[in-house]
Each structure stands twice: as structure tokens, then as C-alpha cells.
Amino acid sequence: MTPASMDRALTPLEELLKEKVGRLVGPTLAACEAEIDRTLASTVPLITELGNHVASAGGKRLRPILLLLCAKLSGSLAPRSVRLGCVVELLHTATLIHDDVVDQAPLRRGRPSANARWGSDASILVGDHLYSKSFALLVQDGDRAVMETLAHATVSMTEAEVFQLERKRSGITTESDYLWIIRKKTASFIAACCRIGALVGGAPPEQVDALAAYGENLGIAFQIVDDSLDFIADEARLGKAIGSDLREGKRTLPLIVTLERATSEEQDRIQSLLKSPGLSDGAIGELRALVARYDGVPYAAARAMVYAKKGKAHLENFAPREERETLALLADYVVDRDR
Amino acid sequence: MTPASMDRALTPLEELLKEKVGRLVGPTLAACEAEIDRTLASTVPLITELGNHVASAGGKRLRPILLLLCAKLSGSLAPRSVRLGCVVELLHTATLIHDDVVDQAPLRRGRPSANARWGSDASILVGDHLYSKSFALLVQDGDRAVMETLAHATVSMTEAEVFQLERKRSGITTESDYLWIIRKKTASFIAACCRIGALVGGAPPEQVDALAAYGENLGIAFQIVDDSLDFIADEARLGKAIGSDLREGKRTLPLIVTLERATSEEQDRIQSLLKSPGLSDGAIGELRALVARYDGVPYAAARAMVYAKKGKAHLENFAPREERETLALLADYVVDRDR
Numbered sequence: 001m002t003p004a005s006m007d008r009a010l011t012p013l014e015e016l017l018k019e020k021v022g023r024l025v026g027p028t029l030a031a032c033e034a035e036i037d038r039t040l041a042s043t044v045p046l047i048t049e050l051g052n053h054v055a056s057a058g059g060k061r062l063r064p065i066l067l068l069l070c071a072k073l074s075g076s077l078a079p080r081s082v083r084l085g086c087v088v089e090l091l092h093t094a095t096l097i098h099d100d101v102v103d104q105a106p107l108r109r110g111r112p113s114a115n116a117r118w119g120s121d122a123s124i125l126v127g128d129h130l131y132s133k134s135f136a137l138l139v140q141d142g143d144r145a146v147m148e149t150l151a152h153a154t155v156s157m158t159e160a161e162v163f164q165l166e167r168k169r170s171g172i173t174t175e176s177d178y179l180w181i182i183r184k185k186t187a188s189f190i191a192a193c194c195r196i197g198a199l200v201g202g203a204p205p206e207q208v209d210a211l212a213a214y215g216e217n218l219g220i221a222f223q224i225v226d227d228s229l230d231f232i233a234d235e236a237r238l239g240k241a242i243g244s245d246l247r248e249g250k251r252t253l254p255l256i257v258t259l260e261r262a263t264s265e266e267q268d269r270i271q272s273l274l275k276s277p278g279l280s281d282g283a284i285g286e287l288r289a290l291v292a293r294y295d296g297v298p299y300a301a302a303r304a305m306v307y308a309k310k311g312k313a314h315l316e317n318f319a320p321r322e323e324r325e326t327l328a329l330l331a332d333y334v335v336d337r338d339r
Numbered sequence: 340m341t342p343a344s345m346d347r348a349l350t351p352l353e354e355l356l357k358e359k360v361g362r363l364v365g366p367t368l369a370a371c372e373a374e375i376d377r378t379l380a381s382t383v384p385l386i387t388e389l390g391n392h393v394a395s396a397g398g399k400r401l402r403p404i405l406l407l408l409c410a411k412l413s414g415s416l417a418p419r420s421v422r423l424g425c426v427v428e429l430l431h432t433a434t435l436i437h438d439d440v441v442d443q444a445p446l447r448r449g450r451p452s453a454n455a456r457w458g459s460d461a462s463i464l465v466g467d468h469l470y471s472k473s474f475a476l477l478v479q480d481g482d483r484a485v486m487e488t489l490a491h492a493t494v495s496m497t498e499a500e501v502f503q504l505e506r507k508r509s510g511i512t513t514e515s516d517y518l519w520i521i522r523k524k525t526a527s528f529i530a531a532c533c534r535i536g537a538l539v540g541g542a543p544p545e546q547v548d549a550l551a552a553y554g555e556n557l558g559i560a561f562q563i564v565d566d567s568l569d570f571i572a573d574e575a576r577l578g579k580a581i582g583s584d585l586r587e588g589k590r591t592l593p594l595i596v597t598l599e600r601a602t603s604e605e606q607d608r609i610q611s612l613l614k615s616p617g618l619s620d621g622a623i624g625e626l627r628a629l630v631a632r633y634d635g636v637p638y639a640a641a642r643a644m645v646y647a648k649k650g651k652a653h654l655e656n657f658a659p660r661e662e663r664e665t666l667a668l669l670a671d672y673v674v675d676r677d678r
Contacts (some may be wrong), residue, residue, distance in 0.1 A: 042498060044498055044501050044502045044505065045505070046501050046502075046504065046505050047498065047501050095467075098463055098464070098467060101459075101460075101463060102459075102460040102463055102464060103460075120440075120441075120459070121440075121441040121442075121504060122501065122504055124437055124440060124441055124463060125437070125441060125497060125500045125501045125504060126501055128434075128437060128470070128497045128500070129494070129497035129498055129500075129501060131467070131470060131493075131497075132490070132493035132494045132496075132497045133494055135474055135490050135493065136490035136491065136493075136494050139483070139486045139487055139490045142483060144478070144481060147478045147486075148478055151471070151474050151475035151478045152475065154470075154471035154474065154475075155468070155471045155472055155475050157471075158464060158467045158468035158470075158471045159381060159383055159386065159468055161464045161467070161468075162383050162385050162386050162461065162464045162465055162468060163383045163385075165385070165460060165461055165464060166383065166384070166385050
């Protein structure tokens with residue numbers, strides 16, 4: 001599996017989105033990329049290398065794209081959108097770096113993770129540095145409402161990460177725990193990106209809230225699908241091994257619903273498999289077969305669809321415009337993607 | 340070794356400082372403690388437990404004390420000093436938690452480190468959460484100059500941490516590298532605490548700069564002494580094993596000067612000992628003997644003394660007052676302490 005293999009043919013929806021995003025916010029997004037590169041450039045080579053390895057590894061740039069589209073829909077792509085797009089992507093990069101250390105993940109987007117390549121120690125410290133840099137850029141921007149939005153989101157995200165770890169250790173996760181975690185972890189940050197875009201674009205308060213609500217629902221849908229892909233995706237396209245969450249002991253929605261629907265013998269079997277350290281390929285296959293038998297993934301997909309639809313409904317607070325249509329398409333993409 | 344053994348008799352200088360600090364800023368410092376407790380209280384038990392374990396483990400509270408003394412010397416212990424004292428201590432706590440993961444340290448202040456007790460994964464995530472909380476409190480305070488000061492310091496600190504790791508891996512650290520690292524890592528944060536105190540207290544710009552310069556020099560002296568204690572301290576009083584830095588491959592000033600002064604045979608011997616993974620007690624003893632032969636620790640102590648003196652000179656920008664005298668005593672304490 002090489003990074004090149006991930007550049008394979010885009011789906012028609014991806015093509016359409018790429019074209020629309022490029023036309024609506026392309027130059028500003030390119031300026032964000034340049035700002036990210038500038039920010040990662042350090043006199044300390046390890047910062048530049050490790051930072052670039054993760055930040056330039058073909059991420060979707062979902063967060064800056066949402067920020068920019070929301071800003072444009074709200075009235076203007078003010079020049080400060082560039083810096084703020086860079087801030088949210090760097091913050092996201094920092095969380096990816098730390099998450100991979102926490103999960104001891106060997107791969108990220110089809111390449112060795114930062115911890116696999118440079119060690120956990122370097123990854124922790126460079127992650128901290130990127131957090132600090134994002135904060136410094138945010139202070140330079142100097143907008144209290146934007147800072148409050150991001151402060152609130154990072155407190156929420158990190159709290160949810162710790163809670164997720166607690167649940168993982170206890171071996172119990174219910175659907176309501178799961179939804180609490182992804183709402184506070186993934187959705188709060190995506191909602192923050194949309195809110196910041198709306199603030200920067202100059203939307204009135206009710207539209208700011210509408211875009212934040214769109215982002216929150218989109219974020220929940222996004223994470224549900226992300227977790228489902230761990231059961232069914234094409235490994236080369238996903239850029240990491242199937243079953244990674246299972247191997248790390250993470251219980252996500254397809255498994256949670258399977259546990260609810262399975263017979264008590266099957267439940268015992270699942271619990272005992274999950275407890276075994278270093279899950280074998282055979283065990284992963286057995287768990288995937290059970291999740292397939294009880295329609296764990298279609299159940300999760302249906303839930304994701306509900307959130308995506310809810311998210312789109314909040315866009316009705318805006319007059320029809322191409323930016324609005326593109327945000328709606330993004331919600332479709334989030335539930336339709338295969339990586 | 341128990342935490343209780345660390346509460347042993349204070350030195351006369353420690354007694355004097357404790358009395359003065361208590362009289363000048365005692366109630367505000369107590370309010371900072373309460374604010375720290377409140378901030379660590381979370382619905383996620385792991386955050387509260389791990390955070391309290393590190394934050395309440397008998398730290399010196401040097402950073403909030405400096406902030407409060409500088410605020411009072413500059414004119415007033417404004418109510419917001421409480422929140423800002425809490426911010427700097429929590430930020431410091433977050434860096435301690437991450438540093439111990441990076442160094443795989445088993446002990447901190449005579450007790451198991453957070454990573455030893457709750458695992459590296461939990462420590463990374465709770466550290467990130469404390470960073471976020473500090474940032475959120477800082478945004479609540481809302482003072483741009485204070486935020487800029489702390490943003491600058493955290494960028495500097497984290498950059499220096501990565502550079503220190505690079506140097507550790509390369510096996511080469513010169514005195515100038517070493518000074519660069521401690522200036523950017525320890526001193527920049529301590530300088531920031533003093534600057535924030537001066538800003539909060541309402542000092543004019545030249546006095547703000549004077550207190551920041553005092554803090555920077557104090558911070559350099561503090562770190563040099565901290566590193567020297569790794570060679571000579573009483574283990575029970577220090578709260579961790581002697582030679583920890585050597586075991587982690589960190590080259591600090593006493594060793595750097597020893598390497599410069601030693602014969603080429605001794606240099607080779609030192610380099611080969613430092614390369615061996617998991618340094619034995621015998622090897623630590625041999626290295627300590629060489630450092631003793633070449634007066635590595637007295638050399639470092641003399642350097643620390645120069646910085647402490649420089650720091651005190653900056654206090655001359657203020658009229659004689661008890662706060663000024665206490666800050667000067669703190670500089671004496673920093674070079675005189677045995678833990």
C-alpha cells in the first residue's frame with residue numbers, strides 16, 4: 001500500500017465536491033496550505049519533518065473547507081479565514097499525532113504513523129508544539145468569540161478522549177456513551193469550525209448557531225461512518241488495517257448494536273474475544289461476521305443518515321446559494337464515502 | 340520513600356520564604372489552590388484523579404508565587420491574579436505529565452508518576468485536557484497581552500523540548516545548546532509568569548520588562564540547579580532516583596563541562612557509557628565520580644549564581660519593598676536548594 005494508491009479514482013460525488021470546493025474557496029484553501037507549511041517550518045528539523053509528514057499526508061482538509069464554505073455562505077471570505085483555516089487544521093493534526101501515540105497505531109493514511117517513524121516521545125512533543133502554535137495564531141487573530149469557540153471545543157474533545165479511554169478500559173460502552181463521546185470529541189470540533197466560519201463571514205447570531213448545529217450533526221454522522229469503515233472498508237483505500245478499532249478495544253456503534261442483538265452465547269463469545277490481548281486475524285474475522293449477521297453496519301449507516309439529514313435541515317436558515325448546496329453535498333459525502 | 344518524607348524540616352531560607360510568601364500573598368495563593376481543585380473537578384473521574392495526583396503532589400508552586408509577588412510588587416493583587424495563577428500552574432502540570440511520559444519516568448516527587456500509575460495513554464490525554472483548560476481560562480480572562488505572553492512561552496517551551504530530544508538522540512550537547520534549551524524551555528515560562536504578574540499588577544512597560552528579565556534569569560538558574568541535583572541530591576529529599584537524567588541520555592551542564600575537561604580516554608569512556616542502554620548503578624557511579632573529579636557541579640553552581648545575580652539586578656527597577664526583597668530571596672533560594 002503506497003500513498004499513491006490512495007489517489008485512486010474519486011467517486012462521482014467526490015469529483016463534484018472537489019470541483020465545487022475548488023471553484024468556491026480554492027484560492028483561499030491554497031493559501032491555508034501555504035500558511036500551514038509556513039507555520040510548520042521551524043529551525044528544529046524534527047518539528048518540520050514530523051509535522052509535514054502528518055499534515056501533508058493527503059488529509060481531506062474537511063475542517064478548513066467547512067470553515068471557508070461557512071464563511072463564504074455567511075457573507076465573506078475575509079483574509080483572516082486563511083489563518084483560521086490553518087489553525088483548525090494544525091489543531092486537528094496535533095490531535096491525530098497524539099491519538100496515534102495513544103492507540104499505538106502503526107499506520108496513518110497508508111504511511112507509517114509519526115510514532116512508528118519518529119517514536120512516541122517525539123510525537124508527543126511535536127503534537128504539543130502544534131497545539132501551542134495553533135493557540136498563538138489564534139491569539140494573533142485576536143477575536144474573543146473565535147477563541148472562546150475553539151477553547152470550548154478543545155476542552156470538550158480532550159475530555160471525551162479521556163472518557164473514551166475509561167470506557168475502553170471498563171469494557172462497557174452503550175449507544176448513549178458512544179454518542180456522547182463522538183458528539184463531544186469529533187462533532188464539537190467540526191461544529192466549532194462551522195461556527196468560526198460563520199463568525200468570520202459576519203453571519204447574524206441565529207445563522208451562526210444554525211451553521212454550528214449543521215456542523216455538529218455532520219460531525220456525528222462523520223464519526224459514525226468513520227467507525228463503520230473499520231468493519232467494511234477496502235484496506236488500501238482506507239490507508240490502514242481493517243479492524244484497528246477492535247484491536248485497540250474500541251467499541252463503536254456496529255459492535256454495540258451487535259452486542260445488543262446477539263444471543264447470550266454470542267455476547268459471551270464477543271466479550272471474551274475482545275478481552276484477548278492482540279486480537280488475531282481469525283478473531284477479527286469472527287467479530288466482523290457477527291457484526292455482518294446482525295446488520296451492525298447498516299444500522300450505523302441509517303443512524304448516520306439521520307444526523308446528516310438533520311444537519312442539512314439547519315442549512316434552510318440560508319437562502320439557496322451554491323455554498324449552501326455544497327455544504328449539503330458534503331453531508332451526503334460524509335455518509336457515502338468509502339474511506 | 341513516601342510523600343511524608345518530603346515534608347521534612349525546611350531549611351532556614353525555605354522557612355523565611357514560606358513566612359514571607361504566606362504573609363504577602365498567602366490568601367491569594369490559597370484561592371489559586373481552590374481554583375486549581377475546581378478546575379480539575381470533572382465528570383470524568385480519570386481527569387480528576389490523575390490531575391489531582393500530579394497537581395497536588397507537593398509542588399513548590401513557584402510559578403503562581405512568582406506571578407502573585409510580581410503582581411503585588413507592581414501595584415495590586417487584582418482578583419484575576421487567582422485565575423491566572425491557576426492557569427500557569429495547570430499549564431506547568433500538563434508539561435510535567437507529558438515530560439514524564441516522554442522520559443518514561445517512574446517517579447515524580449517521591450510517588451509513582453502519572454504514566455506509571457495510569458498509563459501513558461491516559462497521561463497524554465489528561466495532559467492535553469489540562470492544556471485546553473488552561474487555554475479556556477485564559478480566554479475567559481480575555482487580556483490580549485497576557486494571552487500573547489503565554490502563547491509565546493508555550494511555543495518556545497515546546498520547540499525547546501523537541502530540540503532537546505534531537506540533541507539527546509544525536510548524543511551531542513554543547514554548553515551553548517544547553518543554555519539555549521533551558522532558556523527557551525524553563526526560563527521562558529518563568530519569565531512569562533513574572534511578566535503576567537507585572538501586567539496584572541499594572542506596572543509600566545519598563546518595569547514589566549524588568550520583571551520578565553528577572554524571571555528569565557531566575558529560570559535559567561533554576562534549571563541549572565535542577566539539573567545539578569540529579570548528580571548530588573539526597574534521593575529521599577529529591578523524590579526521585581539520582582542519575583535519572585543520565586539514564587535518559589540527557590546531557591546537562593555538569594556533564595557537558597566534565598566532557599570538555601576530561602582526558603580523551605575519559606571522554607571516550609563517558610561517551611560509551613552514555614550509549615549503553617539501561618545504565619547500571621555502577622555506570623552511574625562512574626559517571627558521577629568523573630563529574631566530581633572535574634568539578635562539574637561547582638562549575639554549574641557558579642554559572643547558576645551568575646544568572647541569579649543578574650536576575651536580582653533587574654529588581655533594582657523597583658523601590659525597596661518587601662515584595663522586592665522576597666523575589667530576591669527567591670533567587671537566593673533557587674541556587675541554594677537541595678531538592
